[in-house]
Amino acid sequence: MSNRRFLITSALPYSNGRLHVGHVAGAYLPADTYVRYLRAKGDEVRFICGSDDNGVASLISARKEGRSVEELTAFYNGRQAADFAGLGIKFDIYGGTHQPKFVELHNRISQGFFRTAYDKGYFVKKTTKQLYDVQANQFLPDRYVKGKCYECGAEGAYGDQCEACGVSIDPMKLINPISTITNTKPEPRETTHWYMQLPQFGEKLRAWLEAKRQPQGDCPPWRETVLNFSLGQIKQGLPERAMTRDLHWGVPVPLDDPDAAGKVLYVWF
Numbered sequence: 418m419s420n421r422r423f424l425i426t427s428a429l430p431y432s433n434g435r436l437h438v439g440h441v442a443g444a445y446l447p448a449d450t451y452v453r454y455l456r457a458k459g460d461e462v463r464f465i466c467g468s469d470d471n472g473v474a475s476l477i478s479a480r481k482e483g484r485s486v487e488e489l490t491a492f493y494n495g496r497q498a499a500d501f502a503g504l505g506i507k508f509d510i511y512g513g514t515h516q517p518k519f520v521e522l523h524n525r526i527s528q529g530f531f532r533t534a535y536d537k538g539y540f541v542k543k544t545t546k547q548l549y550d551v552q553a554n555q556f557l558p559d560r561y562v563k564g565k566c567y568e569c570g571a572e573g574a575y576g577d578q579c580e581a582c583g584v585s586i587d588p589m590k591l592i593n594p595i596s597t598i599t600n601t602k603p604e605p606r607e608t609t610h611w612y613m614q615l616p617q618f619g620e621k622l623r624a625w626l627e628a629k630r631q632p633q634g635d636c637p638p639w640r641e642t643v644l645n646f647s648l649g650q651i652k653q654g655l656p657e658r659a660m661t662r663d664l665h666w667g668v669p670v671p672l673d674d675p676d677a678a679g680k681v682l683y684v685w686f
């Protein structure tokens with residue numbers, strides 16, 4: 418037995434549907450192969466994963482299937498665990514961000530990250546206009562709104578990302594935005610959120626990425642394409658991003674501020 422210890426994880430699947438071959442081939446089979454390789458060499462490995470239960474994707478599916486979001490995410494979390502087991506992919510822990518056994522721990526750790534960043538002054542509180550669905554009586558973060566991408570012109574771009582060109586979307590700039598809840602045209606209304614000041618990390622990140630051109634310990638140099646893409650993003654200027662959302666489903670914003678009421682952390686925070 419070597420004394421090397423590894424923690425391996427893969428991107429969390431949303432618990433709003435069954436797994437398909439793309440999930441397995443893209444994220445879990447490569448990780449499983451690597452875990453088996455390390456274990457065969459005698460390394461100590463923990464292989465941890467779970468479902469991404471929070472966020473708008475689950476809320477939309479729950480509404481479509483006519484059941485509560487708790488029920489929906491518990492159901493698909495169970496199906497995913499069974500499917501992985503059936504494929505012989507064995508996690509040491511398969512949890513979920515809102516599953517009863519894990520939600521308290523997940524919230525505590527996520528809120529801890531947020532508080533640490535907040536206390537270091539990495540957030541700025543700002544009131545801006547966001548899209549609001551008058552009929553559903555709620556704001557429309559992320560996938561609750563669709564429209565035409567202002568970068569590539571593709572129809573059906575989501576409020577957080579255009580899947581055609583991959584750009585991060587500012588929902589206020591979407592062309593012909595439509596609420597995915599009621600199919601009505603939303604109107605802009607003011608709301609307050611906490612924005613992470615990514616521009617202040619640009620120089621630090623650039624230096625860190627540049628260092629990846631050289632091998633470090635066991636790690637080979639990073640691939641040129643990955644480095645160039647990442648450095649290109651920094652050169653363009655990193656945007657400030659809202660890390661809170663007007664939703665009730667998710668990790669509550671851990672601030673003693675009346676403006677934080679009824680808000681949760683952005684799932685990609």
Ligand SMILES: [Zn+2]
Nearest residue numbers: 566569579582
């Ligand atoms: Zn696009």
